[in-house]
Amino acid sequence: MDAPLIRAHSLSKHYPMGQTLVRALDGVDVDIPPRSFTVVMGPSGSGKSTLLHLIGGLDRPTSGLLEVNGQRLEALDENHLALFRRQTVGFIFQAFNLIQSMSALENVAFPMQFAGVASAERRRRALALLERVGLAERAHHRPNELSGGEQQRVAIARALVNDPLLILADEPTGNLDTASGAGIMQLLFELYRSGRTVLVVTHDPRMTRFATHRLFLLDGKIVSESEYQAAVMQPAL
Ligand SMILES: Nc1ncnc2c1ncn2[C@@H]1O[C@H](COP(=O)(O)OP(=O)(O)OP(=O)(O)O)[C@@H](O)[C@H]1O
Numbered sequence: 001m002d003a004p005l006i007r008a009h010s011l012s013k014h015y016p017m018g019q020t021l022v023r024a025l026d027g028v029d030v031d032i033p034p035r036s037f038t039v040v041m042g043p044s045g046s047g048k049s050t051l052l053h054l055i056g057g058l059d060r061p062t063s064g065l066l067e068v069n070g071q072r073l074e075a076l077d078e079n080h081l082a083l084f085r086r087q088t089v090g091f092i093f094q095a096f097n098l099i100q101s102m103s104a105l106e107n108v109a110f111p112m113q114f115a116g117v118a119s120a121e122r123r124r125r126a127l128a129l130l131e132r133v134g135l136a137e138r139a140h141h142r143p144n145e146l147s148g149g150e151q152q153r154v155a156i157a158r159a160l161v162n163d164p165l166l167i168l169a170d171e172p173t174g175n176l177d178t179a180s181g182a183g184i185m186q187l188l189f190e191l192y193r194s195g196r197t198v199l200v201v202t203h204d205p206r207m208t209r210f211a212t213h214r215l216f217l218l219d220g221k222i223v224s225e226s227e228y229q230a231a232v233m234q235p236a237l
């Protein structure tokens with residue numbers, strides 16, 4: 001049995017809002033093994049994005065322990081956290097977050113600048129990644145000249161530039177039709193099969209068929225599948 005790639009213990013993220021405290025995450029314990037494909041499910045506001053942001057080092061916990069790839073994230077300073085993000089994590093967002101004035105190729109090549117990769121090498125690698133997501137012939141299109149599914153594939157290519165161990169995807173199919181969404185999940189599944197660890201937030205129960213592990217969140221807490229089913233099946237008031 002491999003040691004967990006991600007280990008969270010009593011992990012909490014609280015936001016003081018006036019007189020109240022929003023418990024976005026509230027005492028989460030979770031172990032995620034390397035080379036797994038975990039689907040994170042939960043209603044709106046249950047803490048899914050918060051959990052992903054903490055694991056990806058985009059945000060810091062209020063309390064608790066969080067270890068990713070042997071690094072205690074809560075102990076890292078800003079510089080080391082930035083380094084951790086760049087070396088270990090690839091992020092994919094619901095809204096693609098591409099730069100509109102850049103072509104697909106330039107969007108993918110862009111982050112490599114910060115890793116000090118020479119310009120010709122950046123283009124070569126970016127093109128290879130676009131090929132990998134099936135978009136080589138769209139390399140010179142701008143985001144507004146691509147379909148939603150194609151834009152998300154560009155975003156996936158961009159997330160792979162530093163060959164991250166961990167892929168975090170926050171509702172990557174949320175803005176896509178069913179067929180494009182299935183293509184994106186297939187691509188994430190291939191990344192898992194190639195040895196990466198993938199964590200995907202999704203509202204789509206069909207996506208769970210890809211999962212090796214499933215996490216259910218309710219009100220900032222991890223719950224069992226049966227507790228989750230019981231809660232989400234409640235008729236709306
Ligand atoms: N910066 C913030 N300040 C205050 N409260 C916040 C902040 N960010 C998130 N929250 C609250 O924390 C809770 C969890 O938010 P989070 O974004 O993790 O939910 P989610 O499960 O991703 O929801 P969705 O499915 O709608 O994306 C929500 O109630 C939200 O309002």
Ligand SMILES: [Mg+2]
Nearest residue numbers: 048049050170
């Ligand atoms: Mg969210």
